[in-house]
Amino acid sequence: MAKEILTTDNIEIGVSLSTKEEAIRYAGKVLLDNGYIEPAYIDKMVERDQVSTTYIGNKVAIPHGTEDAKESVEDTGLSIVITKDSVSFDGNDVNILIGIAAKGNEHLEILSKIAIVCSEEENIERIIHAKSKQEIIDIFGEVN
Template sequence: MDILKKENIVLGATFDSKDQAVEYVGNMLVDSGYVGPEYIDLMKERETVMSTFMGNGLAIPHGVAKSREGNVIKNSGIVVVQVPGGVDFGDGNTAFMVIGIAGKDGEHLNILANIATIFNEMENVEEMVNAKDPDVIYHKFTETV
């Protein structure tokens, strides 16, 4: 199964809250067969423990450690949502890109490292936040991931 499928890139989303954004990407992960529905609550739990805002306009919602137990995570994968107007992730942090991730068998660390590499370059961030075609974002990830 592909880590990122083109159909899992959404452009121009708007959210009223961090919770709404987390639920949206969580549902995308469920609909794509990466995780079971209980993963969404585990993603929300993560946000109460520690924000998944990473800097450079990026938030990476994912489940708490216990989400790796049992069969909650079925396959490793990511979903990418562009939020041009931004969504408040708390403490004055605005996310313009929200990436839901699920990593099976420790793969989440590799996925996070690849995302960090991409978002370390502000040029990449600006290009993705302003993208009008999902292929722009897809190619950023498939060139690196």
């Protein structure tokens, strides 16, 4: 049976990160620690951001692996990391990192749902100031 895509175990709030690469690796480590990916996927997440930024606007970055990283994915899953202070992604402030690991093309549907949630300024503020992991799951409720 496939794992749940987003659980409270996949969410970290108030994390202190200083660099873009550290932030991407942290989002990847959450996926790794929860059994969604193999270690090699994290390097592919860093590589993917070097090819084309994973910053999507509105203080959000969506680190994910390169196309050839799919073989390092065990299960489709998300990690959500809320930073204490913003991290610079090529001059853009990021406070919300959404790590994605996807089997097949499942990520396309997930990405569109994330984009809808993250396009609302109000949702961004709610996510950044969330007091609990459950609050974040409720905001992304439709992603599951």
